[in-house]
Amino acid sequence: MKPCEGAGRQQQTAAGDERRLHDDPQCRAEQAQAEDPWRECMDTAVQLALQAGQVVKKALTEEKRVSTKTSVVDLVTETDHLVEELLISALREKYPTHRFIGEESTSAGSKCILTNSPTWIIDPIDGTCNFVHRFPPVAVSIGFSVNRELEFGVIYHCTEGKMYTGRKGQGAFCNQERLHVTKETGIRNAFILTEIGPKRDPATLKLFLGNMEKFLKFQAHGIRIIGSATLALCHVASGAADGYYQFGLHCWDLAAATVIIREAGGVVIDTSGGPLDLMSCRVVAAGTMELAQSIAQELQTINYGRDDD
Numbered sequence: 001m002k003p004c005e006g007a008g009r010q011q012q013t014a015a016g017d018e019r020r021l022h023d024d025p026q027c028r029a030e031q032a033q034a035e036d037p038w039r040e041c042m043d044t045a046v047q048l049a050l051q052a053g054q055v056v057k058k059a060l061t062e063e064k065r066v067s068t069k070t071s072v073v074d075l076v077t078e079t080d081h082l083v084e085e086l087l088i089s090a091l092r093e094k095y096p097t098h099r100f101i102g103e104e105s106t107s108a109g110s111k112c113i114l115t116n117s118p119t120w121i122i123d124p125i126d127g128t129c130n131f132v133h134r135f136p137p138v139a140v141s142i143g144f145s146v147n148r149e150l151e152f153g154v155i156y157h158c159t160e161g162k163m164y165t166g167r168k169g170q171g172a173f174c175n176q177e178r179l180h181v182t183k184e185t186g187i188r189n190a191f192i193l194t195e196i197g198p199k200r201d202p203a204t205l206k207l208f209l210g211n212m213e214k215f216l217k218f219q220a221h222g223i224r225i226i227g228s229a230t231l232a233l234c235h236v237a238s239g240a241a242d243g244y245y246q247f248g249l250h251c252w253d254l255a256a257a258t259v260i261i262r263e264a265g266g267v268v269i270d271t272s273g274g275p276l277d278l279m280s281c282r283v284v285a286a287g288t289m290e291l292a293q294s295i296a297q298e299l300q301t302i303n304y305g306r307d308d309d
């Protein structure tokens with residue numbers, strides 16, 4: 001364990017003094033920062049997700065001004081913009097050298113480029129269509145990456161008050177409860193979640209329904225669409241579902257949930273069966289690699305482009 005800076009100056013003192021040094025809050029804070037430099041960022045993310053979640057929960061019951069983005073079913077409200085602004089302005093003030101990728105900033109034209117810099121990847125309201133219709137599954141999702149590695153994820157279920165967190169190498173939790181994925185390896189008995197994405201043209205619908213039909217023919221126990229990719233992915237992390245697949249989600253849907261699933265013992269991969277590509281707008285996640293590969297093998301690809309195009 002690296003000694004505190006303070007301790008360095010007085011290490012010649014008797015052991016008793018050394019103990020007192022480590023009782024010093026400043027010294028302990030320096031030690032904690034040295035051991036896990038991103039822990040303080042994660043604590044900040046949890047606090048902000050809680051704050052933002054209260055704003056979303058209150059606004060869910062109120063009148064909304066609804067606009068559309070890439071299609072007539074790809075909705076956005078003033079609360080999406082308000083919450084993203086609240087989160088990014090607070091984080092930018094505290095971490096001025098960090099970079100930010102937000103769903104609504106990207107929709108407004110900001111470049112969606114992941115660099116080695118500490119980067120916050122934010123979905124201010126995941127499940128906006130649910131939010132507009134006052135359907136409860138809505139979440140705030142905050143992911144964090146350094147050197148293009150996902151370091152932690154925070155997803156707050158705004159209507160159920162559930163805080164899902166995952167810190168690389170330190171496990172995944174829902175409130176204080178540790179999360180564990182299931183060990184299901186086959187499609188036949190699996191409980192699978194998916195989302196449809198914003199395209200509704202005939203060719204996309206044919207592919208989407210064809211994929212779903214395959215799993216039903218394999219006698220999967222169930223397939224569900226809940227309208228929030230991040231919360232569906234949290235159900236995989238908590239063992240409430242065995243697997244998830246989707247074409248048409250984004251890096252801000254994936255970043256936080258990927259850490260949470262991996263830290264719960266699960267896998268998050270590309271729909272080709274290869275490694276996850278955060279910007280590819282597609283994903284397969286499962287408790288086991290066997291199930292993830294079985295799902296990937298059956299999927300017909302639906303092309304949604306890339307976030308970083």
Ligand SMILES: O=P(O)(O)O[C@H]1[C@H](O)[C@@H](O)[C@H](O)[C@H](O)[C@@H]1O
Nearest residue numbers: 126127128195197198227228229
């Ligand atoms: O736009 P938000 O942030 O609500 O994210 C949802 C996407 O809009 C859907 O296309 C997608 O299918 C998922 O439902 C995803 O959660």
Ligand SMILES: [Mg+2]
Nearest residue numbers: 103123125126
């Ligand atoms: Mg959103």
Ligand SMILES: [Mg+2]
Nearest residue numbers: 123126127253
């Ligand atoms: Mg989303």
